[in-house]
Amino acid sequence: MSGNTVRLQAIRDVEAYVPPAAVFIDTEAPGEVFGENVFNQVVMQKRLPKSVYKSVMSTIEHGATLDPLVADAVASAMKDWALEKGATHYAHVFYPLTGFTAEKHDSFFEPVGDGTALAEFAGKTLTQGEPDASSFPNGGLRNTFEARGYTGWDVTSPAYVLENPNGNTLCIPTVFVSMTGEALDHKTPLLRSQQAMGEHAERILRLFGHTDTKKVVSFCGPEQEYFLVDRHFFLARPDLVNSGRTLFGSKPPKGQEFDDHYFGAIPERVLGFMMDTERELFKLGIPAKTRHNEVAPGQFEIAPMFERGNIAADHQQLLMTTFKTIAKKHGMECLFHEKPFQGVNGSGKHVNFSLGNSELGSLLVPGDNPHDNAQFLVFCAAVIRAVHKYAGLLRASVASATNDHRLGANEAPPAIISIFLGDQLADIFEQIAKGPATSSKGKGSMTIGVDTLPVLPTDPGDRNRTSPFAFTGNRFEFRAPGSMQTVSGPMVTINTIMADSLDYIATKLEADVAAGTDFDEAVQTLLTEIITEHGAVVFNGDGYADAWPIEAEKRGLANLKTTLDALPELITPAALELFEKYKVFNHREMHSRYEIGLEQYTLTIAVEAKLTLEIGATVVLPAAVRHQTEVATNIAALKAAGVEVDLAPLEEVSTPIAALRSALAGLRTALAADVGHEALAEAEHARSALLPAMAEVRAAADALEEIVSDDLWPLPTYQEMLFVL
Numbered sequence: 001m002s003g004n005t006v007r008l009q010a011i012r013d014v015e016a017y018v019p020p021a022a023v024f025i026d027t028e029a030p031g032e033v034f035g036e037n038v039f040n041q042v043v044m045q046k047r048l049p050k051s052v053y054k055s056v057m058s059t060i061e062h063g064a065t066l067d068p069l070v071a072d073a074v075a076s077a078m079k080d081w082a083l084e085k086g087a088t089h090y091a092h093v094f095y096p097l098t099g100f101t102a103e104k105h106d107s108f109f110e111p112v113g114d115g116t117a118l119a120e121f122a123g124k125t126l127t128q129g130e131p132d133a134s135s136f137p138n139g140g141l142r143n144t145f146e147a148r149g150y151t152g153w154d155v156t157s158p159a160y161v162l163e164n165p166n167g168n169t170l171c172i173p174t175v176f177v178s179m180t181g182e183a184l185d186h187k188t189p190l191l192r193s194q195q196a197m198g199e200h201a202e203r204i205l206r207l208f209g210h211t212d213t214k215k216v217v218s219f220c221g222p223e224q225e226y227f228l229v230d231r232h233f234f235l236a237r238p239d240l241v242n243s244g245r246t247l248f249g250s251k252p253p254k255g256q257e258f259d260d261h262y263f264g265a266i267p268e269r270v271l272g273f274m275m276d277t278e279r280e281l282f283k284l285g286i287p288a289k290t291r292h293n294e295v296a297p298g299q300f301e302i303a304p305m306f307e308r309g310n311i312a313a314d315h316q317q318l319l320m321t322t323f324k325t326i327a328k329k330h331g332m333e334c335l336f337h338e339k340p341f342q343g344v345n346g347s348g349k350h351v352n353f354s355l356g357n358s359e360l361g362s363l364l365v366p367g368d369n370p371h372d373n374a375q376f377l378v379f380c381a382a383v384i385r386a387v388h389k390y391a392g393l394l395r396a397s398v399a400s401a402t403n404d405h406r407l408g409a410n411e412a413p414p415a416i417i418s419i420f421l422g423d424q425l426a427d428i429f430e431q432i433a434k435g436p437a438t439s440s441k442g443k444g445s446m447t448i449g450v451d452t453l454p455v456l457p458t459d460p461g462d463r464n465r466t467s468p469f470a471f472t473g474n475r476f477e478f479r480a481p482g483s484m485q486t487v488s489g490p491m492v493t494i495n496t497i498m499a500d501s502l503d504y505i506a507t508k509l510e511a512d513v514a515a516g517t518d519f520d521e522a523v524q525t526l527l528t529e530i531i532t533e534h535g536a537v538v539f540n541g542d543g544y545a546d547a548w549p550i551e552a553e554k555r556g557l558a559n560l561k562t563t564l565d566a567l568p569e570l571i572t573p574a575a576l577e578l579f580e581k582y583k584v585f586n587h588r589e590m591h592s593r594y595e596i597g598l599e600q601y602t603l604t605i606a607v608e609a610k611l612t613l614e615i616g617a618t619v620v621l622p623a624a625v626r627h628q629t630e631v632a633t634n635i636a637a638l639k640a641a642g643v644e645v646d647l648a649p650l651e652e653v654s655t656p657i658a659a660l661r662s663a664l665a666g667l668r669t670a671l672a673a674d675v676g677h678e679a680l681a682e683a684e685h686a687r688s689a690l691l692p693a694m695a696e697v698r699a700a701a702d703a704l705e706e707i708v709s710d711d712l713w714p715l716p717t718y719q720e721m722l723f724v725l
């Protein structure tokens, strides 16, 4: 291969790559390592005095306030366990509004005055920390001169030991709040919203005769899609390194049109990476279950099993960190961006949501008798009402500059929020709208119970990939969240809007029962009312069809296309009131989230714009000019030799070069524009001036990629990044 571009060197390095040695230990039984590094219930039961264990468990299972006296005993047992596992430090781990994980490590060891040191870990150190951490986005909730921010132990999410070849660290999942107790993180509202939702779900369960059941929590099963790219290519792409997506790159001759990668044989190198990663996840008690190739070349998915919402959120963050680290070890970069490559499938993080507890399981499972089904339909109706009433908030919960590139194409749902129920369930709700359900579509006839509600078929019906919120048999799958996002944002919203619906339903049914109305009848009337009022959100058709936005508009469903259309939903009077009522966010906290949303949007696009300018001017343009010179030299030589020359080849390269120069000038001007310091104005500028200016630069550069001589082209191409692993 001739030429000496960074790209060509990367190709040579990829060819010379030698994979790392296998990690599996011969003597290890499969699955044996599961939970090995987790301070879980089994460990606690073994190591804690009985009364302490009972007290911790009642906090976890029934939401009882943690007895402070218990903390010392737990801390001491946790420290001994962690030291035995080789930990030298402990860290309160928290989830600031950057969307990433944050941690501050402290040594267990403190000098005791005689020149030696002893391991110390008191209850108060376990329960509270003061990391300062004043530089995180806070949307005006803290001034840096009031630098106090506190972390507080989340008892319900187990502590774990994180390994490093040079020593281990005890990690304690925590909330992160300001001095005034306002949320500065993603976990605090998640716990608050879970509590609100659980409380009202329990009221409904009581009406159905479950008078003494465990605390109801939300469950979350996040499906994580991601891309893997050889690190040599990754490092030769400053756009990938700095923004997580390719800002340049012409469409390769072959994309995903053959669907030959989807669920195909997993490449050996990738499978090696997956196995290595899953072993690490297993040690941390993360229930990694499913792995497969995704739709786009170079794209894959991992789906862990359901867990309690807050634990799933913690695990999901840990999963992303683990993936990043282990991918490097295998010579690859793991990309979590929602759209790293234009024109092929993007990456989502579908949030599978349900609610329930260990006694009753998921409350979104159709039962096998009419009574259970009435309960199931009530919870389903709560979802339908919540999604219809607060569609804007759901849309806002997945709004980001990066996810904007993904929504509405390649099997990612459109920005219009609707619900897919599947034919059978939709049919039942249609019948309910007209009066009591009497028959079932498809799977034979439906058994009609004494209380007029049917036995439901357990088969959920079809799947619909274009629906943002799809019923899949025992849960709802919120498909709009992006691969880079924490699941906490969507979960907070779902929990809170569900709290509102469940509260509404419980209040109605309680009043009816108190007034002496027959319970079955009260349920029937309520279901009819809800589906009549909120049925417009149910859509089983093709979310990509041109007719859908028109139909959606007729139904009064919003189409909030970009982040800037969606974010204002956070601060409508109705939203402020909702989150305040269920004690999830006060008004200040909501405003801070809105501000941070805008700020992150602007920052993301500003970085991309600067990168586009830099790469366009210093990498792409010089390569194109070199090629132009070669063509011009060739023409001059031909002319000198007396050959009749055609200037078209020179024009062919000169035209896009001129276009690139002018687009770069336009982008430079857009970047230099003074739009003041108001968050909304800056974000508007990013959307309306920077994004189009970047698109112009890209169009010219991509046109050049198709013309410039291969041995001069400096950036690894789509073909190389997507197909070489």
Ligand SMILES: NC(=O)CC[C@H](N)C(=O)O
Pocket: 225, 295, 345, 346, 347, 348, 349, 406, 410, 411, 412, 413, 465, 479
């Ligand atoms: N087949 C699939 O589930 C693809 C989903 C798609 N990658 C998304 O962005 O959501």
